[in-house]
Amino acid sequence: MELFNENNKLASVIHKDHSLLPVINRLGIKLGFGDKTIRNICEEKGIDLNFFVETINVFHYEAYFPEKRLLDFSVSMVIEYLLKTHKYYIEYLIPENDRLIELFLAANPAESAENDLVRRFYTKFKDEFVIHMNFEERVMFPYILELNGAILNPDLRDAFIKKYPGYSIEGYEKEHSNMDDKMDDLKNIIIKYLPPNYDQNRGNAFLFNLFMFDKDLKNHSRIEDHILIPKVKQLEKVLMSHE
Numbered sequence: 294m295e296l297f298n299e300n301n302k303l304a305s306v307i308h309k310d311h312s313l314l315p316v317i318n319r320l321g322i323k324l325g326f327g328d329k330t331i332r333n334i335c336e337e338k339g340i341d342l343n344f345f346v347e348t349i350n351v352f353h354y355e356a357y358f359p360e361k362r363l364l365d366f367s368v369s370m371v372i373e374y375l376l377k378t379h380k381y382y383i384e385y386l387i388p389e390n391d392r393l394i395e396l397f398l399a400a401n402p403a404e405s406a407e408n409d410l411v412r413r414f415y416t417k418f419k420d421e422f423v424i425h426m427n428f429e430e431r432v433m434f435p436y437i438l439e440l441n442g443a444i445l446n447p448d449l450r451d452a453f454i455k456k457y458p459g460y461s462i463e464g465y466e467k468e469h470s471n472m473d474d475k476m477d478d479l480k481n482i483i484i485k486y487l488p489p490n491y492d493q494n495r496g497n498a499f500l501f502n503l504f505m506f507d508k509d510l511k512n513h514s515r516i517e518d519h520i521l522i523p524k525v526k527q528l529e530k531v532l533m534s535h536e
């Protein structure tokens with residue numbers, strides 16, 4: 294698969310892979326950029342060019358993972374991107390899913406046991422997902438940012454070590470596989486098992502949104518597992534060497 298580079302026109306990138314639309318928004322870009330290249334746009338907006346190119350390539354091409362290059366980015370930049378992604382899920386994707394699932398279920402004239410089943414699976418996924426994001430935002434990301442602060446500013450080190458004795462990200466790492474499994478269960482219940490006596494178009498609209506959600510979420514988890522966590526382990530080693 295072809296990878297994108299800084300000399301590509303962003304408009305042609307979007308024509309090649311429109312699932313990048315929310316990704317470029319999170320990176321700080323809105324549409325209406327004419328024929329400008331990625332480099333032009335990043336320079337204009339003060340966006341880190343390498344981070345932009347690597348992030349869209351990671352999203353576009355699942356097998357592409359330039360872990361070494363991505364490890365060069367600051368944790369605060371990675372966390373800022375991850376937080377914007379959470380915000381996009383909470384403020385847009387989840388409410389959109391809520392809307393589409395209700396449209397889909399309302400098309401089944403009699404409220405049925407099947408509707409309850411779909412709702413139950415959806416709620417299971419959603420609850421786990423929201424708890425997961427809250428944990429990252431309240432516990433894991435603050436720990437990482439404080440660790441980063443202690444590396445950058447030696448005056449903060451003692452307070453950090455006092456607050457987190459035996460500091461290690463391993464205690465905070467949360468698996469993504471449970472969430473992925475619940476998403477797969479939800480898709481499968483509709484694809485494989487639900488009696489198809491509902492409006493097909495509304496069923497498809499809900500499924501399309503789930504597939505898009507799933508792709509975005511897997512990408513988000515890959516960035517956490519393969520960029521953020523290794524980077525944090527590296528920082529922990531640096532701090533340990535100063536103790």
Ligand SMILES: [Fe+2]
Pocket residue numbers: 375379426429513517
């Ligand atoms: Fe996350």
Ligand SMILES: [Fe+2]
Pocket residue numbers: 425429469514517
């Ligand atoms: Fe996560």
